Amino acid sequence: MRQLQILVAPSGFNNSLESDEVADCIEEGIRRVFPEKSAFIHKAPLYEGGNNFSRALLSFNDAKIHYFDVNSPFYYPTPAYLAFINGGSTAVVDVAAAIGPQFFVDCPDPTATTSYGIGELLVAALEAGCTKIIIDCGESAALDGGAGMLQALGARLIDANGKDIITIGGAPELARLVVINLNNIHPRLRKEICIEAVYGTRSVLCGHNGVAFDDHVLTRASLKQVEDLSLALEEFADVAGQILRVNVGNEPGSGISGGLGTGLMLLGAQFRSRRSAADEYFDFETLFDKPWDFVITGTRIFSSEISKANMPRKVVKLAQKHGVPAIVVAETIAEERTADIYKEGVSSFMTTYGGPAFPQGKTNELIKDAVQRAMRMVQIGISSSQDQIEPQVKGIESAITKLELD
């Protein structure tokens, strides 16, 4: 038996597991039955919007991931990662993973934060020689308009006395900002490098919908801290606006990732919605060029009624188009009749609730169990096929077994 070629392309189980986590569960379920030598697994988690864009992207594109320390929003060393796809030519920076809201836990002052760590990741990306950097602008705990990032890259933020403003203790220092000097930023930036800022919502830097009025700030900071941050970011927006020749504070995108968007505008980044980026980076059509034995997709609810844009359904249709059997693992099959599911092109399906009546595990364990059940069935099919080769041996074996046991 050659290696089975299995494509794993699930969506997330809403509110419970992201698609890359589901893909990992499916992989484990397969491995319980087919070890590495008997099955090759390619994980291609689906992205259907939401916060796991970069995680899904890395898994989908078999990213090489490098781990090292950068500075946290509160400027102490913290583990982070930089990923490379497309043979190393594209770096992926995950803002939420590096400086996300997890840092707000037990924080002394949510306005005393810096995006310096993102600048450090960009430096590492530049020095690795990539030509494109995708920055997934998820939630950030660094509410400094990207000031820290710019400084890490060599930009100078100068006050009225011509002195560099130290922003690593928080954005309020920017109230004294007079000049942003980009002359000394990393030489490859804005020339050889394309920075793509991928966002969920194009929020703004200033005003009552601005960064200073972030929920995390409002629930943790004093009124004075909020006001100080708000004023400082307005000052930053004014000075940045002189360079960019727009009203940055109200410019859609300037507020994404705690205002990192503003810093990225100064770096000449291109802005792109996650949805649009996903269409380019999650290329399922190409994925089916390989001759998969079968594909396993997963979703919380599978139904023939669910919108045509639903990704697992898209995978099933693509599989059908390419003659590849598609197995669906779902928490719920929202149908009355199984036949409706098969009509959709599904080859077979396994529900997470179809296991033992008193399950102990959480969703992730239930997914692994469901996949294991499915794979054990597939294994029966494989062994049924293989018996073909030596039907006699089996008879002899069972006769021997009988003799020994009788």
Add this chain to the structure above:
Amino acid sequence: MRQLQILVAPSGFNNSLESDEVADCIEEGIRRVFPEKSAFIHKAPLYEGGNNFSRALLSFNDAKIHYFDVNSPFYYPTPAYLAFINGGSTAVVDVAAAIGPQFFVDCPDPTATTSYGIGELLVAALEAGCTKIIIDCGESAALDGGAGMLQALGARLIDANGKDIITIGGAPELARLVVINLNNIHPRLRKEICIEAVYGTRSVLCGHNGVAFDDHVLTRASLKQVEDLSLALEEFADVAGQILRVNVGNEPGSGISGGLGTGLMLLGAQFRSRRSAADEYFDFETLFDKPWDFVITGTRIFSSEISKANMPRKVVKLAQKHGVPAIVVAETIAEERTADIYKEGVSSFMTTYGGPAFPQGKTNELIKDAVQRAMRMVQIGISSSQDQIEPQVKGIESAITKLELD
């Protein structure tokens, strides 16, 4: 691909489907995926006690079944069947199917019944040349002590005037019985033929636990009818006792199938519990001499805690011993951990509740659906194996498909 060899050996789903019905459902589930040319199915429904002994027996032994009319308990022609197993040498008579309680529906007088139809089946069996007759003594609507059966076979029941008593209108006529004359019964009876009466409970003909106090009689007949029947059966027991030299009315077995047991005693039948008969006639060990690709068993509740005598578990153990993968289809897997089920030797399982969340069907449809899901998984395994032969063709095909669809 040669034909798959599939053994189907389920138990019943208590209170819902008998084992032979479950086997039929499993067969249909398989056929939805594997037509006759691609799969040979052998149905061997399990017998675990209860009323489906003969049905399971016939299915298990691939019986030849002959349909014809006999007389109903109320002596009108009604469809019945006689089955032959062991190459025709053994006939099987199913009392419940021929003259069972179904005839009590809308009956005018439950004491006016006859077992004549069973005699007709025995005549047919004798004339077909069998050497053994298994009579499955299930519930009967003919409460005549077997008088009608005896008369159909040529026995004479004679009153004080030397006249034959007509019992086809009901047993109360037996109050006038003086002599039972067996001289003219079918010549092959009591010589060449072994009659085996298979019973569930060894009830008695007379007394307060006797046939006249059957629930069906008590709820439908008048007090006088009950008393008349009771007295007549006592008379019948007295006369029969003179031949058999036992107190027939209190002899365990004399009351089985509405007293058919008494008539069978007069025919020299051997009495045997269904459990003991099942051990002989349901020979699972021999069944596994064939090289099955896999076995499908079914049960309402499968659990590693269930008693060792549990038949589906026995099938799984036998399958394991013979190296045959075992698939369990169950309404409930009463476990917390799937691993416990696999430890039992189960290869994989499919639950009836594991299908669509809003199922429309009854248990039988849910079983078919569950088996279909399982078989579609097995099919994926088979097709994965077969790709091995021509991996290139598949690549070409998908390229062509792509071209056409792009």
